Amino acid sequence: MGNVLVITEHMKGEFQDISFEMLGQARKLSAGGSCCALVYGSMKDRSSELGAADRVLCVGGSDDFNPETYASAALQIIQSESPDLVLVGSTSMGIDLAPVLGVSLDLPVISYCSCIETSGDNFEFTSQLYSGKMDVKSTAPKAVAMVLAGSFSAEDGKSGGSASVENVTADFGAGRVQFKELIEPEAAEVDITQSDILVAVGRGIGGKDDIEVAQELAKNLNADLACSRPVVDAGWLPKSCQVGKSGLKVNPKVYIALGISGAPEHLEGMKDVSTIIAINTDKNAPIFDVAHYGMTEDLFDICEELEDSLS
Amino acid sequence: MLQIVFEGEEKHFYANKLDKVHMKVAVLLKQVPDLAEELEVDESGKALDTEYIKFRLNEYDEHALEEAVCLKESGQAAEIVAFALDGEEVDKALFSAMAKGADKAVKLTGTEVEGSRQAAALFAETLGMDYDLIMTGVQSVDDRDGMMGPMLSSMLKVPCVSVVTRVEGKGSSVTVHKEYFGGLMAAFDVQLPAVLGIQAARQTPRYAPVSKVRQVQQSAVIEEKSASGVSGSATSKVTTMAPPTKTGGAKILGSVDELMELLKEKGVA
Amino acid sequence: MLSSTEQIAFVLLVLVCGGLAFQGFRRIFVIVSQGKPSYRTDEFLSRLIKALIEVGLQKPLFKSRPIVSLFHAFIFFGFSFYLLVNFNDLLEAYVSGWTTIDSSHPVALGFNLFSDLFSILVLIGIIYFLIRRFIGKPRVFEFNRNVKLQTKVVGGGIRRDSLIVGIFIILHVGSRWLGTAFHLAERETTEWSLPTASLVAPLFFGWSDLETGIHVTWWLAMGLIVLFLPYFPRSKHIHIFLAPLNLAFTNREANGKLMEPVDSSKPGASTLDELPWKQVLDSYACIMCTRCHEVCPAHESGTPLSPSALEINKRYFINQNSSDLAGGKLKLDLLQEAISSDAVWSCTTCMACVEVCPVGNEPMQDILQIRRKLVFDANMPDELSDALRSLDEQGNSFGESSRKRTRWTRDLDFPIKDASKETVEYLWYVGDFASFNQNCTEKTRKFAEVLTTAGVDFGILMKDEKSAGNDARRVGEEGLFDALAEDNIQTLENCDFKHILTTDPHTYNTLLNEYPSKGGVYSVKHYSTLLMELIHSGKIKITKPLKIKGTYHDPCYLGRYNGIFDAPREVMRQCGVELLEMSRNRTNSFCCGAGGGQVWKKEHEDMKQRPSENRIEEALLTGANYFTVACPKDMTMYSDAVKTSGNEKNMTVRDLVDYVAEAMELEKLTNEETYESVPESSKVENNASEFQE
Secondary structure, X not given: OOOEEEEOOEEOOEEOHHHHHHHHHHHHHOOOOOEXXXXXXXXXXXXXXHOOOOEEEEEEOOOOOOHHHHHHHHHHHHHHHOOOEEEEEOOHHHHHHHHHHHHHHOOOEEEEEEEEEEEOOEEEEEEEEOOOOEEEEXXXXXXXXXXXXXXXXXXXXXXXXXXXXXXXXXXXXXXXEEEEEEEEOOOOOOOHHHOOEEEEXXXXXXXXXXXXXXXXXXXXXXXXXXXOHHHHHOOOOOHHHEEOOOOEOOOOOEEEEEOOOOOHHHHOOOOOOOEEEEEOOOOOOOHHHHOOEEEOOOHHHHHHHHHHHHO | OOOEEEOOOOXXXXXXXXXXXXXXXXXXXXXXXXXXXXXXXOOOOOOEOOOOOOEEEOHHHHHHHHHHHHHHHOOOEXXXXXXXXXXXXHHHHHHHHHHHOOOEEEEEEOOOOOOHHHHHHHHHHHHXXXXXXXEEEOXXXXXXXXXXXXXXXXXXXXXXXXXXXXXXXXXXXXXXXXXXXXXXXXXXXXEOOEEEEEXXXXXXXXXXXXXXXXXXXXXXXXXXXXXXXXXXXXXXXXXXXXXXXXXXOOEEOOOHHHHHHHHHHOOOO | OOXXXXXXXXXXXXXXXXXXXXXXXHHHHXXXXXXXXXXXXXXXXXXXXXHHHHHHHOOOHHHOOHHHHHHHHHHHHHHHHHHHHHHHHHHHHHOOOOOOOOOOOHHHHHHHHHHHHHHHHHHHHHHHHHHHHHHHOOHHHOOOOOOOOOHHHHOOHHHHHHHHHHXXXXXXXXXXXXXXXXXXXXXXXXXXXXXXXXXXXXXXXXXXXXXXXXXXXXXXXXHHHHHHHHHHHHOHHHHHHHHXXXXXXXXXXXXXXXXXXXXXXXXXXXXXXXXXXXXXXXXXXXXXXXXXXXXXXXXXXXXXXXXXXXXXXXXXXXXXXXXXXXXXXXXXXXXXXXXXXXXXXOOOOOOHHHHHOOOOOOHHHHHHHHHHHHHHOOOOOHHHHHHHHHHHHHOOOOOOOHHHHHHHHHHOOOOOEEOOOOOOOEEEOOOHHHHXXXXXXXXXXHHHHHHHHOOOOEEEXXXXXXXXXXXXXXXXXXXXXXXXXXXXXXXXXXXXXXXXXXXXXXXXXXXXXXXXXXXXXXXXXXXXXXXXXXXXXXOOOOOOOOOEEEEEOOOOOOOOOOOOOHHHHHHHHHOOEEEXXXXXXXXXXXXXXXXXXXXXXXXXXXXXXXXXXXXXXXXXXXXXXXXXXXXXXXXXXXXXXXXXXOOOOOOEEEEHHHHHHHHOOOOOOOOOOOOOOOOOOOOOOOOHHHHOO
């Protein structure tokens, strides 16, 4: 119970889901206190979407995600608002904001939060460390928390109410960081965020030539091909196929994961899919925690048998 | 109006001749538990049992070092100094850094460092304003109390850009690419001195041949500096550490036939 | 017989050509001496004598291509005899009245007979070779399209050289033989001691120009030799001098013992003069016969590596730039002129090229030296550096925590002694693949059971065991090998054992041959030898002979490298397996393709057929249904190959231990043995990055 301030994130004129997820939880955590949302640039025109907050503070400035200007503006607002808890997304934008705010405000920073609750006068945080191998719980009366995408429900943050919208002025800092341009990725052949069925491959596929096996399967199932980050890093598939934190968030009806271990960064992109089928010879792989169905046989054997059955 | 450029077009970041620049670069390194190990919690229930596990260089710090060495090789950095906090097998990491191309290596001794915030304070004290560019990994697997790079930048009151994949020196500033999601990136010009949190170097971090590292061990010396690193009172209290509870897990199918049934049921096959 | 003018002219010719030739040979000496030390000059006399005997018996040639080697033997013996013949011809030219033609002295008669027969044999031989090269055009003379070749080679340099040499020999020997016929015709006689010349001589009885004919044929025969002298330094024909010399300098230490770097602060070679001088001499001894790339698994499978091209390229570049090279004004950049880096990284270090070379060349050594330099400059495929990093950090190439090394022991229901704490007779050095690879751990467990049942006192090093480092060294990482060897020797120092036992030939090789120079001298035994001993001594009782048809694959590091061929075969025989041999067996065994770091790398995109699949096809030809291996990497490679080549119903891969376990009716043996498929990849999985996504 206390005042919570959420720093919203946007991209190309849309609020990112993480903003709603944080807002929904902030609402709950601030029960009794106030819950505000900080909005940058032209997103002030979309403030009505942030009904879950009590107040929306519009800082103005440009839309260019400048780490310096964003941090500087946020700092001033937070100094004047003095919330007990500041929520920032554990994202590319958040990494440049939250730690800086923590130091400037002399507040502890909590990284990789998957869960936040109140516990007496304190907030209790659960952080995922060691690539998801350990959950660490910590407490603090006040903090800046970095929230992992998908930890809370975006729906909760989109629910009604209307917030009062205030324009606030802020100093955007010394101008030592200048935005130059946004660089789009190469146009993708397939937009996997629109796919109904995805066949995704991970390191377990072995090599570029072996992807053919998955491609065949995808073709027979009328599905699109996707993958985890190591596959893109190795150059076996283009970035447009990457599912995960630094890739894309997908929402097909069925997601078939072949040889994917299930590191948190990948799960971020697909764990809410309604049917997840995981195939991995390591029965302890984290993917089996989010998958609905699984098999531990060799993926090549399974694909071969599936081929036979499908044709 | 944002100027959007398509990467597919021939807009090479490193096109034409790169400016010869003479930045003095500090690379900040940290050893972290090797995730190949099976991790266990120690008796206190709040921390990792480190007795039997091996440590290795934080993967992102490796990228930071690689990018720094690439800057030097392309004539944009005049000197690279690798820093690391004292810890498990840190000497080997520092000698490796020199074998890869760092000019000097410094180990910070004297204090038990708990957490990245304290680490940032130690580095702030040691580095001061001596360096044009400070590069470090964007994050690490154990930075529970915040990312070290941005915190350091705040303490030094210099700008910081994280999740950086490309760096080009431009005299008194650098141009960097910051990565978002789905391949989207933004280019920023950052005035020096500055801190960069590196996500990926321009090429895979090079291997440090053992014989070269050994040569370096014979010929070079790791400087030691002691620092006290008072970091302020802002801490959170760890209450427990435990492996995540398995949330229920998948239903394991016995045969491909069952899988076919399932696929048909879902309207896929 | 020659006029004084002719005599003087000939002497002048000898002086001029001799002088030119001497210059050429001297330059060769200079260029070879530019190379680094080779440590092979000890006991030079005994080396030379041994080499001369080998050459005299033509043994090195008959290691392959028996028919071709036979024809070469004709030429060799013929030409060797011709030294005497040419000496005789000089006497004829300068000593008036000297001739052997109408002498009845037994020595002269013998000389006549041999010179006549050998002339014909040489001619037959050389004509065979010319037909073979120019009309037959054997496939083995072709290089894969992706092999780096010097321009002049592509332009037909070797063919031109062969043609020149062929024509020279035909003219030299032919005209000498014809001259003999003329001598006979002059006397209007035939001699039984000159059978073939006598056949032709009557054609020339009464010919008015006989005298001219005799002089002309003399000059053609002798003059051509002298004229040919300066050509030697530019031709592969120089092998007649340099091959015996090169054979004298072959490695006399264990095959499996690599040369230490001369200067460990600058290991390896990037230019010709940074190679040991023996490697420079190799390029001169090379007869460009391509026997080496015929047996090379990398070349056979379509990758850009041809050991033959390597030597040929070196030679051609040297030929074209000899004066600059000798003068130190130019260096031969190996990766630019002789071999591509793709090719360097395709080598499996199987040593087949070294084994088969008739002139004692060692192309594999060049490759290893180049690798050392590349690794020192951190210039290698990423997957290799991942494997090396894993070896460095965790002591195994699998990216697994060293604590997981003993996981394979979990399913055993008897304890295994910890050799680092207890005294044992056999310290079983398990090795990476046998410990971590899912295909192999089943065999490892079985072997543990066999050993226990047989009452062998053994133990393992548990998690302190690190990779012995054989393949790290073959990839070129000397420093890593040193580090691993030091650690392992330290660990072994604190143990009390009589012998080291291992199932892995790579481990066997380095522990036996290379650890002594690092300070670790041990009695090392391969499990095939131990199994044989246990069966012979009755500790293992074969109660149920298997009655199956099996073929045996000689692992490179066990067979060709270390000469162990019979123990595994004996084990198979004792178990009742009918042994059907493949044609490429024993020292000619064909590599599975995993060595030299290949098992850690991606396959080359040009690879047409994996060496292991090629081998399975060969095995099928024997009529056997069981493919027997005695090496964990072979187990993995061939299990995979049987599947990928679609031969699961025709060929089953079995380890020696499978036969023994079944034949001794070991308890808990499952009846239906299935082989798990190669999980995800038989190659190494990366470490922490695995957990990124």
